[in-house]
Amino acid sequence: MNDDRQYDVVIIGGGPAGLAAGVYAARGRRKTVLLEKGVIGGQIALTELVENYPGIKSINGFDLAQEMMQQAESYGMETAYVEVSGIEQTGDLWTVRTSDGDYTAKAVIMTAGADYNKLGIPGEEELIGKGVSYCATCDAAFFKEMETIVVGGGDAALEEAIFTTRYANKVTLVHRRDELRGSAILQERAFANDKIDFKWDTVVTDVLGDEHVTGVKLKDVKTGEESEMATSAVFIFIGQHPNTDFMGDLVPMDKGQHIVVDEWMRTPQPGFFAAGDVRQNSARQVASSVGDGVTAAIAAEHYIGEKFPDAELHSAEDDAHLGGPRAQAMREKADEALPRA
Ligand SMILES: Cc1cc2nc3c(=O)[nH]c(=O)nc-3n(C[C@H](O)[C@H](O)[C@H](O)COP(=O)(O)OP(=O)(O)OC[C@H]3O[C@@H](n4cnc5c(N)ncnc54)[C@H](O)[C@@H]3O)c2cc1C
Numbered sequence: 166m167n168d169d170r171q172y173d174v175v176i177i178g179g180g181p182a183g184l185a186a187g188v189y190a191a192r193g194r195r196k197t198v199l200l201e202k203g204v205i206g207g208q209i210a211l212t213e214l215v216e217n218y219p220g221i222k223s224i225n226g227f228d229l230a231q232e233m234m235q236q237a238e239s240y241g242m243e244t245a246y247v248e249v250s251g252i253e254q255t256g257d258l259w260t261v262r263t264s265d266g267d268y269t270a271k272a273v274i275m276t277a278g279a280d281y282n283k284l285g286i287p288g289e290e291e292l293i294g295k296g297v298s299y300c301a302t303c304d305a306a307f308f309k310e311m312e313t314i315v316v317g318g319g320d321a322a323l324e325e326a327i328f329t330t331r332y333a334n335k336v337t338l339v340h341r342r343d344e345l346r347g348s349a350i351l352q353e354r355a356f357a358n359d360k361i362d363f364k365w366d367t368v369v370t371d372v373l374g375d376e377h378v379t380g381v382k383l384k385d386v387k388t389g390e391e392s393e394m395a396t397s398a399v400f401i402f403i404g405q406h407p408n409t410d411f412m413g414d415l416v417p418m419d420k421g422q423h424i425v426v427d428e429w430m431r432t433p434q435p436g437f438f439a440a441g442d443v444r445q446n447s448a449r450q451v452a453s454s455v456g457d458g459v460t461a462a463i464a465a466e467h468y469i470g471e472k473f474p475d476a477e478l479h480s481a482e483d484d485a486h487l488g489g490p491r492a493q494a495m496r497e498k499a500d501e502a503l504p505r506a
Contacts, residue, residue, distance in 0.1 A: 172196045173476060174465055175261050175270035177249050178408070180207025181451045182441025183276035184230065185458030186465075187237035190274070193466050194478040197241070200263060202248035206230025207278045208442070209451055213294040217303065218451050226294075229451070241479055249277070250411050252437075257472065259436060271473055272436045272465040275424065276458060277408035279442040279449075284316065284401060288372030296378025296398045299405075301325035302450070305332045308398045314339055314381060316369055317402035323351040325402055330360040337394070339364045341386055372399055407443045419445045430461035436468055 174190040176183045179201030190197040204210045204227075212226030221229070238244065247263040252273065254260075261268045281299035283289055289297055298304040301315070305328055313333045315326040318340040324347075329336050338355070343365045345352050355361050364383065371382035373393070380395045407423045416432040416439070417425045423446075424439035426432055432439055440457035442449050447457065469476055 170267065171269045172198050173271050173469055173479070174198075174274060174462070175200065175259070175268050175272075176274045176276060177252075177261065178207065178275070178277040178441075178443070179205040179230075179234070179244065180276060180278045180441060180454065181209055181230070181233065182278070182443075182454040182458035182461075183207075183274070184233035184237055185455040186274045186276060186440060186462040187242040187458075188233070188240060189459050189462035190465065191237055191240035191242035191479075193462070194241075195466065195469065196479045198243040198245055198268065199237070200245050200247050200249055200261070200268070202246070202264075205234050205244070208281075211293055212303070214307070215303070215451060216306065252412060252415060254434070257436075270436075271469050271476065272438065274430075274458070274461045274465055275409075275412075275437065275439040275443060276441045276454075276461075277443050278454075279405050279407040279423075281401070282404040282406065284369060284403065286370055286372065288374065288378075289399075289401075292372050292374055292378050292399075295376065296374060296396075297372055298398060298400050299402070300449070301329045301400045304398070304400075305329040308333050310334050311397040312337070312395065313398040313400060314369075314394070314396045315400045315402065316340075318342060318345045318347065319402065319404075320347045320351055321405075322402040323347040323355045325400055326361055327351070327354055327358060329400060330358055333360065333398075335360055335362065337362045337364055337396070339367050339369055339381075339383065341368050342366065369399065405442075405449075409443060423447070428460075429464040430457055431464055436465075436472065438465055 173195035174197040176186050176199040179199050187199050209226040210230050215226050216223045247265040249263050251262040259270045259273045309332045312335045314337045316339050326336050326338050366387045367383050369381045370384050373380040383392050409422050416434050425445045426439050430438045430440045438461040440461040441454035
């Protein structure tokens with residue numbers, strides 16, 4: 166194994182959780198690499214506008230992710246564009262298998278996020294962020310006093326339909342069956358909400374619009390009858406799957422394949438942490454994922470400090486970005502305070 170593939174911290178996934186973990190791990194002077202199979206930013210890279218990240222009133226999702234990556238890299242985090250295919254424990258270390266060879270790590274932070282199930286219909290992919298959304302909490306506010314539709318019949322669809330009525334004039338819940346799957350209490354609330362209409366036994370077959378969603382094509386699954394309906398937004402809640410398929414049975418997961426962690430983002434496997442949408446009970450937001458990533462990085466730092474007390478800190482000379490006199494003084498102070506192997 167090349168020395169240059171041996172890291173203190175390997176982060177799997179470059180969404181908000183992974184990038185936040187990267188800022189903290191690298192800033193803690195741990196040799197850190199973030200492995201990303203696609204686009205930095207994860208789900209947020211698809212988002213036109215993020216308006217609920219504290220401290221930033223409004224920002225394009227891709228730009229927010231780039232800022233996070235540049236911040237982490239400025240502290241020495243490396244980024245490798247590879248796909249992780251497996252993880253194994255080798256003694257006290259972890260081996261992370263990728264499309265471009267193996268990496269070893271003292272600690273692994275798993276932030277591979279989740280993908281929303283898609284309808285797979287014409288117009289859906291093209292209009293994501295332009296009226297097609299998988300997160301009403303994120304996007305409902307953009308549709309104030311407009312008409313929207315919600316697709317699905319489970320708890321997520323009901324919760325998000327109810328939330329969307331805070332902004333929209335009317336919400337039509339389109340469901341392919343003639344009864345809902347969601348919990349009784351949410352069904353009661355949805356039925357009692359006079360802004361919500363229901364379209365039963367119906368599927369959406371096309372999302373219409375060029376620059377923005379203008380409508381949908383619908384099909385009655387019992388009669389086969391087709392129709393069109395004008396709408397400004399289509400919120401789709403037909404399930405979500407975390408990106409944990411390559412993990413085998415390494416750590417406990419819930420029935421939806423989300424990783425079970427404690428409040429420090431620790432799994433029962435020492436040195437293996439999980440954060441963001443990939444974990445059980447995530448709030449599935451940028452801010453909550455960032456918080457998780459930070460927590461996991463701090464927990465990983467504690468773990469490495471205890472388990473590998475002689476581990477060298479990442480060489481200050483590598484931090485070429487920290488060139489100013491203030492940074493130099495801070496480094497000297499830190500070097501005095503931190504015992505070196
Ligand atoms: C359209 C849309 C709009 C949204 N808008 C908002 C909003 O306005 N505000 C808000 O707070 N939240 C919003 N969200 C939710 C928010 O984006 C997510 O909660 C957040 O991105 C989760 O961060 P994460 O880092 O846990 O995972 P993700 O963002 O899912 O990132 C995971 C990363 O891991 C990578 N990965 C997966 N598997 C592998 C592998 N095997 N090897 C290497 N890399 C891998 C993926 O490519 C991805 O880049 C939105 C979500 C969507 C889909």
